[in-house]
Amino acid sequence: MATVGMRLGVAPRERRRGNPARRAELGLVVFGSLIVTAAYVVASIGTTAKVPAHLAVFLVIVLGLGLAAHGATRLLAPDANPVLLPVVILLNGLGYVTLASIDQPKMFPPSLQAMWTAVGVGFYVVTLVVVKRARDLDRYRYLLVVAAVGLMLSPLVPHLGYAVGAYNESVRLWIHIGPLSGQPVELAKILLVVFFASYFAEKREMLAIPTARFGNRLVVDPRPLGPILAVWAFCMLVLAAERDVGFAVLVFAIFIVMLWTATGRGSYLVLGAAMFATGTYVGSKLLPQVNSRIGDWLHPFARTNLAGGSYQLVQGLYGLGSGGLVGTGLGFGHLSDIPLVGSDYIFAAFGTEWGLLGSSVIVAAFALLAGAGLRVAQTARSEFAKLLAVGLTATIAFQAFIIIAGIIRLLPATGLTLPFMAYGGSSLVANYILIALLVRISDEGSRPPVAPAATAVRVPAAVS
Numbered sequence: 378m379a380t381v382g383m384r385l386g387v388a389p390r391e392r393r394r395g396n397p398a399r400r401a402e403l404g405l406v407v408f409g410s411l412i413v414t415a416a417y418v419v420a421s422i423g424t425t426a427k428v429p430a431h432l433a434v435f436l437v438i439v440l441g442l443g444l445a446a447h448g449a450t451r452l453l454a455p456d457a458n459p460v461l462l463p464v465v466i467l468l469n470g471l472g473y474v475t476l477a478s479i480d481q482p483k484m485f486p487p488s489l490q491a492m493w494t495a496v497g498v499g500f501y502v503v504t505l506v507v508v509k510r511a512r513d514l515d516r517y518r519y520l521l522v523v524a525a526v527g528l529m530l531s532p533l534v535p536h537l538g539y540a541v542g543a544y545n546e547s548v549r550l551w552i553h554i555g556p557l558s559g560q561p562v563e564l565a566k567i568l569l570v571v572f573f574a575s576y577f578a579e580k581r582e583m584l585a586i587p588t589a590r591f592g593n594r595l596v597v598d599p600r601p602l603g604p605i606l607a608v609w610a611f612c613m614l615v616l617a618a619e620r621d622v623g624f625a626v627l628v629f630a631i632f633i634v635m636l637w638t639a640t641g642r643g644s645y646l647v648l649g650a651a652m653f654a655t656g657t658y659v660g661s662k663l664l665p666q667v668n669s670r671i672g673d674w675l676h677p678f679a680r681t682n683l684a685g686g687s688y689q690l691v692q693g694l695y696g697l698g699s700g701g702l703v704g705t706g707l708g709f710g711h712l713s714d715i716p717l718v719g720s721d722y723i724f725a726a727f728g729t730e731w732g733l734l735g736s737s738v739i740v741a742a743f744a745l746l747a748g749a750g751l752r753v754a755q756t757a758r759s760e761f762a763k764l765l766a767v768g769l770t771a772t773i774a775f776q777a778f779i780i781i782a783g784i785i786r787l788l789p790a791t792g793l794t795l796p797f798m799a800y801g802g803s804s805l806v807a808n809y810i811l812i813a814l815l816v817r818i819s820d821e822g823s824r825p826p827v828a829p830a831a832t833a834v835r836v837p838a839a840v841s
Contacts, residue, residue, distance in 0.1 A: 396451070396455055396456070398455075398456065398457070398458070398459040398823075399447075399450070399451045399455060399459065401459045402447055402450065402451075402459035402460075402462060402463060403444075403447055403451075405459065405460075405463030406443040406444065406446075406447050406462065406463050406466055407440065407443070408463075409443070409463050409464075409466045409467040409470065410436070410439045410440045410443050410466065410470065412467065412470070412471075413439050413466075413467065413470030413471060413473070413474060414432070414435060414436045414439060416470075416471060416474045416707060417429070417432075417435055417473075417474050417477065418432060419706075419707045419708070420474050420477055420478040420707035420708045421477075421708070422707075422708065423478065423706055423707045423708020423709050424478060424708035425708075438491065439470055442466075442494060442495060442498050443462075443466045445498055445502070446462055446466070446498050446501055446502070447462060449501065449502040449505055450462060450505070450816060453502075453505040453506060453820075454505055454816050454817055454819070454820035455820065456819075456820045456823040456824050457816040457817075457819040457820040457823065458749050458752065458753055458815075458816070458819040458823070460745065460746075460749040461746065461749050461750070461753075461812055461815055461816055461819070462812070462816070464742050464745055464746045464749070465746070465797055465808075465809075465812055467742060468739070468742055468743075468746075468796070468797040468798055469494055469497075469797045469798070469805070471727070471739070471798065472490075472723060472795070472797060472798030472799065472800075473487060473490055473491065473494065474707070475719075475723055475726050475727050475730070475798070476490055476719050476723070476800055478707055478708050478710070478712065478726075478730065479712045479713065479718055479719055479726060484719065485718075485719030485720070485800045489802075490800055490802075490805075492802075493801075493802035493805045493806065494805060496802065496805070496806055497805040497806045497808070497809035498809060500806050500809050500810050500813070501809040501810065501812065501813045502813075504809075504810050504813035504814065504817075505813050505816065505817060508813070508814065508817050509817075510817075510821065511757075511759070511761070511762045511765060511814070511817055511818050511821060512759060512761060512762070514571050514575070514765070514814075515574075515575045515578070515761045518571065518572050518575035518576065519572075521568045521571050521572055522568065522569065522572040522608060524565075524568055525565040525566075525568035525569045525572065525612075526565075526608075526611070526612070526615070528561035528562065528564055528565040528568070529561065529562055529565045529612060529615045529616070530615060531552050531561050532549045532550055532551060532552055532560075532561065532562075533549060533615075533618060534552075537552050537553070537554075538550075538551060538552045539551050539552070539553060549618075549620065549621075550562060550621055550624075559801075559802060559803030560801070560803045560804070561803070562616075562621065562624050563803045563804050563806075563807035563808075564803070564806075564807045564810070566624065566627065566628065566631075566772060566807070567769070567772070567807060567810060567811055567814070569612065569628060569631075570631060570635075570765065570768035570769055570772060571765060571768075572608070573605070573631070573632060573635045573636075573764070573768055574635065574761055574764035574765040574767075574768050575761055576604075576605050577605075577635055577636060577638075577639035577640075577764055578639065578759075578760040578761040578764055580601045580602075580605075581639045581640065581760060583601040584601055584602060584636070584639065584640045584642075585639070585640035585641060585642060609628070609629075609632050612628055613625055613628070613629070613656075616628070617660075617663075617664065620664060620666060621792070622660070622664070622666060622667055622670070622791055622792065623779065623791035623792040623793040624793070626779060626791055627772070627775055627776055627779065627793065629649075629652075629653065629656070630771065630775045631768055631771050631772055631775065633645065633646065633649035634767065634768075634771045634775075635764055635767060635768045635771070636649075637649075638763075638764060638767045639760075639764055669686075670789040670790050670791075671789050673686060673687035673690055673789070673790065674687075674690075674786065674788070674789035674790065677690045677691050677694070677786065678691060688716065689715065689716045689717065689721070689722065689790075690784075690786065690790060692714050692715045692716065692725075693715055693722050693725035693784050694725075694785075694786065695714075696710065696711070696712070696714070696715055696725045696726065696728065696729035697725055697728045697729060697736075697784075697785065699711075699729060700728050700729040700730065700731065700732040700733070700736075701732050701733070702732050702733050702734060703731075703732040703733075703734055703735075704728070704729065704730045704731040704732030704734075704735055705729060705730055705732075706730060707730050707731075708730070709730065710726065710729035710730040711729075712726045712729060712730070719799070719800040720794055720799050720800045720801060721780075721790075721792060721793075721794060721799070722784060723794075723795055723798050723799045723800070724736070724739065724780065724781055724784050724795050724798070725784050727739060727798070739798075740781065743773070743774065743777040743778075743796075746770075746773060746774075747770055747773065747774040750766060750767075750769065750770025750773065750774070750815055751766075751767070751770055753766045753770070753815055753818050753819040753822065754766035754767045754770065754818075756819070756822035756823060757818055757821070757822045758821055758822055762818045762821065762822070765814070765818060766815060766818045766819075769811050769814055769815050770815070772811060773796050773808070773811065776793055776794075776795075776796055777795060777796055779791050779793055780793045780794065780795050781795070796808045
């Protein structure tokens with residue numbers, strides 16, 4: 378009997394001379410860095426009437442950070458989506474330029490923001506190195522949720538957490554360790570998204586398919602929803618104790634969106650809307666700052682003289698109005714008139730100097746970031762990775778929407794900050810980690826299928 382070796386399966390992928398996605402990303406990173414540098418020159422001319430002396434250094438730093446992040450992506454996630462990183466670099470750079478044009482260097486020092494940007498890029502690289510596969514996070518979901526709860530509780534620890542005044546009430550969000558301070562809830566929100574994705578991926582069928590009988594009808598068994606509802610409710614209680622309305626709304630929105638994505642049942646959206654309405658009513662009765670913010674939203678011009686009233690909101694509206702279609706010009710806006718303009722109201726500062734057209738670019742950039750994130754979710758290889766990508770994308774998208782809607786008076790103010798643009802180290806670092814996780818999921822989903830091992834099939838020789 379003669380044997381003939383026959384190879385079955387997919388042939389190995391030929392070695393490519395270059396990765397088109399990475400080439401596109403490199404071009405976009407360089408282009409975004411040049412836009413940021415040009416904006417910085419214009420802002421410097423507007424404020425000091427001369428070109429900055431350290432322009433070459435600034436360009437090297439901006440381009441260097443972008444190229445460092447790109448190099449890490451090229452090496453560690455070569456098949457990732459090429460849109461995510463360039464959009465982040467552009468938003469981060471334009472936020473820095475806006476901070477540099479604000480005449481409040483002691484409150485919002487641009488040099489410190491630049492340092493935290495470098496730290497954020499460093500954590501981006503570290504996340505890609507540590508998280509080699511998205512499924513690795515699924516194994517530690519209970520450890521991660523315990524860490525998230527610990528981070529959320531840390532501002533309540535005496536001598537560790539401290540409060541800042543806002544809306545007649547102290548919001549207890551910050552902790553300080555030596556010379557460093559930050560908001561641990563920024564990192565906690567990512568850990569909660571990982572936990573939600575892991576739990577919903579495991580219980581998806583039980584939460585989607587009716588299996589319990591209620592009279593003559595089959596309904597979804599509510600018992601699998603109990604543990605995660607308990608975790609969510611505890612997080613809401615902690616945020617209420619810290620009087621953090623903004624992150625409470627954000628975590629609630631992420632929870633409902635991920636539950637709906639996992640199950641596909643519109644009834645959860647209806648339940649979420651009812652819970653949100655009930656929570657808003659109860660919060661307005663129990664938390665003074667909720668009632669105050671709703672009043673400022675409904676009657677801003679009648680409450681400017683109140684302690685902690687709508688003065689910030691009104692000044693932001695005036696700033697956006699003065700910007701008009703094309704803005705006052707970089708360095709020519711009266712940004713110091715807006716309280717906390719570098720953190721809570723940086724979008725108002727940007728709209729003042731860049732106008733409606735510039736503000737629309739920021740909105741479009743966040744929409745592009747959200748679209749790229751949802752594309753990552755579509756190409757994810759597992760249910761867990763898909764839900765994780767949806768949750769991470771919703772975190773960025775909802776946070777941007779909530780803060781922008783509060784500034785333009787579409788919604789009440791919440792106290793959140795605009796991702797990548799607002800002043801703050803903990804927010805920058807956490808959001809760079811978030812983007813790194815999206816890049817990791819995108820890389821896994823874009824890789825071609827692994828060819829199965831070649832097998833030999835014995836074929837009998839023809840009998841002569």
